[in-house]
Amino acid sequence: MTTHSTGAPDGALVLPGRDAAPAGLLVGDARDPRIRVLLVEDDDGDALLVDEHFQDAGLDVDLTWVRTLDEAVERLDVDCVLLDLGLPDAMGLGALDRLLAAGAPAVVVLTGLSGTDVGVRAVAAGAQDYLVKGEVDGELLGRSVRYAVQRRRLEDTDRALYRSLVRANEMTRLERALLPNPLVHDARIEVQVGYRAGRDGLLGGDFYDVVECTDGRVLAMVGDVCGHGPDEAALGATLRTAWRTLVLADTPTDAILGLLERVLVAERSRPEVFTTVSMVAVSPDGTSADLYLAGHPVPILLGPPSTTLPNHLRGRALGVPVSGGWDPCHLELGEAWRVMLYTDGVLEATVGGGRERVGKAGLLAVVDATLASGRLDLVDHVLQQVRLIHGGELVDDTAVVVLGRGA
CATH class of the missing domain: 3.40.50.2300 (Response regulator)
Structure with a gap:
């Protein structure tokens, strides 16, 4: 085999007596093993x-x-x-x-x-x-x-x-912080949780938690830090940990979001970063609850037919510098009920990868179809069906929590 020299860039020399690379042949290309x-x-x-x-x-x-x-x-x-x-x-x-x-x-x-x-x-x-x-x-x-x-x-x-292993270990640590095991001991309370990373496989800023208090109340929440990436995931993990700490410290329910906002402002990397949260606080007897909304999609009361909960007292997102707080909406739930909290990844999924989004109507249809099928793995099946409708992995990460009580 002969030695070939490239056509030299300005200032470089082609050694005499050597042919230049043939026109159109890319050096280092699969067609050129030299x-x-x-x-x-x-x-x-x-x-x-x-x-x-x-x-x-x-x-x-x-x-x-x-x-x-x-x-x-x-x-x-x-x-x-x-x-x-x-x-x-x-x-x-x-x-x-x-x-x-x-x-x-x-x-x-x-x-x-x-x-x-x-x-x-x-x-x-x-x-x-x-x-x-x-x-x-x-x-x-x-x-x-x-x-x-x-x-x-x-x-x-x-x-x-090595970088891949380090990244995997970091993601595992973040996952443990973002996606904890629910802390509920009451056998009458049903808890299902699910999470799907976005298309790039990286954890984002979505987080959730469910905790039973010493007085018998059960608090559940989902949150979503705006943006995507490791900074957002780390902030979400911090907020989730802070929320559980506040609940375990028996902080009054109506003070939790305000204190969580203080943590957000102290820990965020940029002043424009905000977080949306929906939180449900179930009474000790399990028949009623207070709903708090901080700029977040409204939870669903599972049916059939399933419906969205009231949203007339919806408050601003955490970290947004406008006036207003977070007033609770009282819900009379009865002896048996189930509520689904979720982040907007399921709403923003598109139909067949086109421009039409699943939206609330599409999500309600998926939920009712799943309920009609009698499946026990409600959260996993809903996420799977939304993914099928979308035609692949969802673009945004998504967290879903189902909280319920049997008769």
Whole structure:
């Protein structure tokens, strides 16, 4: 196989006697298996010798040659860099440090010094290999470049795997904080919870919790931090933890949202971040409840037919700098009832991926169809059906809580 050189960028040199890459052939493309090598060498004779070594090795290489480190850092879209440590604008390991800091791929150091520890120190500093110029032949150079490229790819794969594991561990910790186990001991109280991450698989700012108080009240809530990403997820976890702490501390129910807003304002990363919340506080005898709405979608009283709960006392979202608080709407529920709280991911899901949204009417239809089927896994089935209507994973993350009491 012959050695090929690329059409050189401005300032780079194509070694004489070599054909340029055929027109339309992308270097590094799946159609072009050649190794892209950048030679950083200011000596013409050494550069030509490197080219001849590649020919002798039969290694299919796209070789670009530059004389200075300044030129090299602008042309690092290659598989391997052959770096001379004696350049007009850089000497010694400082050249390697600068190249690596600029994002160089695999680097093989060329040194004219035999019997010194320069090469060893270069490898310790981040080079994949080192070669002594006077001791190099085609076979050695070809093998060194191939191995250097493969080692660097393995290193990149290991780093990507490590980052993936770290991210998974972070998501697990956030998930535990965002999605706790309900703290309810009354056997008459039914609790179902569900969560689906959005299309990108990352946890967002949706959160929920259900806690039974020492006096027999049961409080449930769902919340949604505006925006998506790790900052929103972390804030949601903080707010969820603060809410449970307030409930366990027997904070008066009508003071919880105000205190939660204070936590939000103190912890949010930007002043425009707000959070919506719906909260239900069930009386100790389980037959009535107070509904608090902070800019959040109205919960559903399950039927059939299912209906949305009253929303005439809906308050502002937490963190929005306007006047107004959160007055409770009293609900007489009776001996047997079930209420569904949810975040807006289920409402904003589209029908078949088009522009029409599921909305409240669509969600009510899904809920009643699920109830009619007699399924016990109500929350999971509702989320599954909304996903099927949407035609894939939902764009937004979604949390759903069903709270109920049997007769």
